[in-house]
Structure formats: structure tokens, C-alpha cells
Amino acid sequence: MSILPKSVTNLIEEFARLPGVGPKTAARLVFYLLSKPADDIERLGKAVSALKKDLTQCGVCFNYAEKNPCAICANNERNKKLIAVVEEPLDIVAIEKTGFDGLYHVLGGVISPIHGVGPEDIRIDQLIHRVREGKVKIEEIILATNPSLEGEATAMYIHQQLSSEPVKITRLARGLPVGGDLEYADEATLSRALEGRKEY
Amino acid sequence: MSILPKSVTNLIEEFARLPGVGPKTAARLVFYLLSKPADDIERLGKAVSALKKDLTQCGVCFNYAEKNPCAICANNERNKKLIAVVEEPLDIVAIEKTGFDGLYHVLGGVISPIHGVGPEDIRIDQLIHRVREGKVKIEEIILATNPSLEGEATAMYIHQQLSSEPVKITRLARGLPVGGDLEYADEATLSRALEGRKEY
Numbered sequence: 286m287s288i289l290p291k292s293v294t295n296l297i298e299e300f301a302r303l304p305g306v307g308p309k310t311a312a313r314l315v316f317y318l319l320s321k322p323a324d325d326i327e328r329l330g331k332a333v334s335a336l337k338k339d340l341t342q343c344g345v346c347f348n349y350a351e352k353n354p355c356a357i358c359a360n361n362e363r364n365k366k367l368i369a370v371v372e373e374p375l376d377i378v379a380i381e382k383t384g385f386d387g388l389y390h391v392l393g394g395v396i397s398p399i400h401g402v403g404p405e406d407i408r409i410d411q412l413i414h415r416v417r418e419g420k421v422k423i424e425e426i427i428l429a430t431n432p433s434l435e436g437e438a439t440a441m442y443i444h445q446q447l448s449s450e451p452v453k454i455t456r457l458a459r460g461l462p463v464g465g466d467l468e469y470a471d472e473a474t475l476s477r478a479l480e481g482r483k484e485y
Numbered sequence: 486m487s488i489l490p491k492s493v494t495n496l497i498e499e500f501a502r503l504p505g506v507g508p509k510t511a512a513r514l515v516f517y518l519l520s521k522p523a524d525d526i527e528r529l530g531k532a533v534s535a536l537k538k539d540l541t542q543c544g545v546c547f548n549y550a551e552k553n554p555c556a557i558c559a560n561n562e563r564n565k566k567l568i569a570v571v572e573e574p575l576d577i578v579a580i581e582k583t584g585f586d587g588l589y590h591v592l593g594g595v596i597s598p599i600h601g602v603g604p605e606d607i608r609i610d611q612l613i614h615r616v617r618e619g620k621v622k623i624e625e626i627i628l629a630t631n632p633s634l635e636g637e638a639t640a641m642y643i644h645q646q647l648s649s650e651p652v653k654i655t656r657l658a659r660g661l662p663v664g665g666d667l668e669y670a671d672e673a674t675l676s677r678a679l680e681g682r683k684e685y
Contacts (some may be wrong), residue, residue, distance in 0.1 A: 288581055290540055290551045296532040302525075304517050305510070315536070316575040317504050319549060323537050325502075330534030332496040336515070337523050340490055349519060351490045375516040381488055 293319070345415070347391040347408055348374050358388055366424040370412060370443065372431060380429065387427070390415065395435040396442055404442055412443065416450050425453040432459055493519070545615070547591040547608055548574050558588055566624040570612060570643065572631060580629065587627070590615065595635040596642055604642055612643065616650050625653040632659055 289297075293315055300311035318326050342348070343355035350356065357363065357377075367387030369380055377389050392407040416423050428443060430436035444454050459477035461470055470478070489497075493515055500511035518526050542548070543555035550556065557563065557577075567587030569580055577589050592607040616623050628643060630636035644654050659677035661670055670678070 288555075288557055289578065290549055292532070292535050292538065292540060293549065296536050299529045299532040302529075303514050305513070310505070312575060312578055313505070314503050316573065318533070318536060319540075319574070326536055327534060329499045329502075330530050330532075330536075332492070332499045332530075333518070333533055334527055334530030335492050336496050336518060336526055336530075338492065340492060340519075349490055349493065357488055373516065374519070375512060378489065378512055 346389045347393060347411070348377055348389060362386075363388060365421040367427070368412075368415070368423055368425070369427045369429045370440075371429050372436065372439075376429065376431075387425075392430070392439070395430060395433075395439040397435045404446075407439070409443055409446060413446060413450075416447060416452055423452055425455060428454065428456045432457070546589045547593060547611070548577055548589060562586075563588060565621040567627070568612075568615070568623055568625070569627045569629045570640075571629050572636065572639075576629065576631075587625075592630070592639070595630060595633075595639040597635045604646075607639070609643055609646060613646060613650075616647060616652055623652055625655060628654065628656045632657070 296315045296318075297308065297311045300306050300314050301308045303311075306314070318329070339351060341350055341353050343350040343353055343358055345354045345358040348355050348357065352359070364387045368390050369385060369387055370390045370392060371377060371380065372392050372395055374391055377391070380389075390408070390412050392409065392412075394402055394407045396402060396404055396407065412426075416426070426443075426447065428440035430440045440456055444456075447454055458481055459474065460481050461467065461474065461478045467475070496515045496518075497508065497511045500506055500514050501508045503511075506514070518529070539551060541550055541553050543550040543553055543558055545554045545558040548555050548557065552559070564587045568590050569585060569587055570590045570592060571577060571580065572592050572595055574591055577591070580589075590608070590612050592609070592612075594602055594607045596602060596604055596607065612626075616626070626643075626647065628640035630640045640656055644656075647654055658681055659674065660681050661667065661674065661678045667675070
């Protein structure tokens with residue numbers, strides 16, 4: 286690659302650091318940009334550089350925000366008695382699309398002994414504090430961590446920690462994904478779908 | 486998405502313009518960046534902004550370059566009698582990996598009547614000029630356009646245009662890709678592999 290101009294190899298290396306972007310994809314992206322007008326490239330560069338400027342963290346839900354509290358926590362039309370507990374801010378984007386109108390709590394990870402992440406490393410204490418000391422009485426906590434081993438363990442741990450509080454604790458349903466094919470469903474998912482069957 | 490900070494949606498939109506990057510991938514990339522230190526983000530932003538600065542085009546082969554002529558054309562250890570004709574600068578990156586030591590000629594596209602691209606819109610005249618007027622006598626032109634309909638048509642057109650010149654004109658071999666599986670090869674590829682068979 287030494288035959289490429291330095292600015293080109295430099296950006297290929299930077300792009301290749303991104304998750305899911307290998308050196309070939311990175312090269313393709315850079316050559317695509319090279320074929321674009323300088324203004325388009327400059328706009329992308331500025332958008333990257335500006336990403337974290339004026340960005341703060343919401344002191345209530347710990348999502349990325351422009352103000353503290355964030356637009357969701359400050360919105361009085363949302364149901365403040367309902368909190369969805371998620372692993373990462375990106376999960377909020379997915380849940381928002383469903384029309385969910387409660388608030389969120391971003392854990393900032395999952396309990397994972399293998400990676401040296403204990404309960405004290407994610408925002409479980411802050412969640413308990415919200416339940417106990419919050420201005421609005423919370424009625425339901427939806428544990429919306431991923432349906433992975435670590436997500437399940439984290440949900441179970443939080444459930445235990447909150448069991449003595451007068452709050453309803455629920456977990457996202459597991460079952461067949463909509464549009465999925467029974468034939469290709471894995472055993473664990475199909476077992477969960479049977480367990481959680483509903484009357485027609 | 487309106488619940489996301491403006492700088493976040495802005496970068497998601499910019500990333501989603503890149504080829505092969507949908508809005509979901511774009512969001513994943515942006516949230517990945519958000520989890521990184523500000524320095525890393527700034528480095529990427531600067532790499533993007535600096536991409537086209539100090540970049541020029543080689544007046545000989547029309548590749549992107551830091552100087553004119555480019556590092557390849559200016560390198561006296563390369564075989565200047567051999568030219569590989571490619572569609573885009575990215576193709577050079579692929580060919581360089583094979584250890585090819587000749588020079589290149591970037592057409593900047595292919596002849597494509599459907600897209601309104603005629604022979605005069607790509608750098609065929611410049612190639613003919615290189616063959617006729619170049620300081621070094623060119624002995625072989627390898628037509629390394631893609632093995633697509635348009636790539637073939639462009640190669641054929643260039644072949645016709647150069648047929649009266651005293652230069653050997655070759656085309657990249659078509660056949661089974663290395664590591665490929667005969668069972669999954671398409672008809673056209675297999676026909677070409679049979680046609681081009683070699684004595685053992």
C-alpha cells in the first residue's frame with residue numbers, strides 16, 4: 286500500500302479501525318470519497334470532528350444528550366413511571382422506533398466476569414437510587430438487556446437487587462422473531478417461544 | 486431519531502451516504518465512535534478533512550498522487566514498457582499486491598451507453614497518446630478492466646483503437662477463481678476456464 290498517497294493510507298487505516306470495516310472496505314470507502322467533491326468530504330470531516338462537541342451525558346438516564354437532563358427525561362409527555370433498562374445508548378434508538386413512551390436507564394455495559402466487569406462497574410446503583418429516591422414514583426422497570434448470556438445474568442442480578450422495592454419488574458419477551466422461520470429457529474429460542482405461548 | 490443529539494444524527498446521515506453503509510450500520514459506527522476518547526474521534530475527523538489536501542493527479546497515469554508524476558510513474562526500477570489499463574485507481578491497489586512491476590493507466594470509468602458514457606468520456610485518447618508519443622517505447626498493454634459486460638466492451642474498443650500500433654495487447658485471463666469451487670462456478674466462467682485451459 287506504500288504506493289498510495291499518505292493521506293489516503295492514513296484514512297484507510299482510520300476507517301479500518303471501525304467495527305465491521307476491514308482494510309478492503311476501508312479502501313473502498315476512501316476511494317469513494319476521493320471521487321466526491323471536496324465539499325462533501327469536508328462536511329463528513331466536520332461532522333466527525335463535531336461529534337462530541339456540545340455533547341454531554343444525561344444525569345438521570347445516562348444517555349448521550351445535548352442538555353442535562355436529556356430531551357427524553359425532560360419531556361413531560363412521556364410516562365415517567367416506566368423505565369426501560371438498556372445496556373447501551375444505541376439500544377434506545379431501537380426501542381424508540383417501537384413508540385415506547387417511558388424513560389430509559391443506560392447501564393453502560395453488562396456484568397461479565399470474563400471481561401472483569403462486575404455489578405459495581407455498570408450503573409446499577411444509580412438505577413436503585415432512581416427507584417428509591419426519584420421524584421416520580423416508578424411503577425415498572427422493564428429489563429431490556431440483550432437476550433445473551435451476559436444480558437440475562439445482568440437482568441437477573443438487577444431483579445434480585447430490586448426485589449425488595451415496591452416496583453414491578455419485567456423482562457422483554459423471548460420468542461420467534463417476527464418474519465422469522467420456525468425451521469431456522471434455534472432450540473433455545475423455540476423453547477422460549479413454547480414456554481411463552483399465548484392463548485389465541 | 487429526533488431524540489438523538491444533533492451532532493449524532495448529523496454524523497449518522499453522513500455515514501449513511503457511504504456505499505454499503507445503511508442507516509443502521511451508520512448508527513452503529515457513530516455510537517462506536519462515541520464510546521471512544523475525543524482524541525481518536527478528532528484523528529478520524531482530521532484524516533477525512535485532510536484526504537484531498539496535497540493530493541493531485543498524476544499527469545501520466547491519472548492515478549491519485551502526491552506529486553506529478555506519481556511515485557509509480559517516477560520509479561525507474563519499474564518496467565516502463567508494460568502498462569496495465571484499469572478502470573479506477575482502486576484497481577491499482579489490487580494489482581500492486583500481486584507484485585506487478587509495470588505502470589498503469591487509469592481510464593476513470595468504462596464505456597457505458599446506458600449511463601451516457603462514451604469512449605471520449607474516459608481516458609482512451611490519453612492512452613493512445615502514451616503509446617504513440619511516450620518517451621519509452623511501450624511493448625505491452627494489459628487490458629485490466631473488470632470482467633463485466635462494460636469492462637469487456639471497453640477492452641474490446643481499446644483493442645480496436647490500438648490495433649494499428651506496434652504494441653502487444655493482452656487481456657487478464659478469465660477462469661475459475663483460486664480457492665473457488667467448480668460446483669458453484671457460473672456457466673460463463675466455466676466456459677472461459679475450459680477455453681483457456683493449459684497443458685499440464
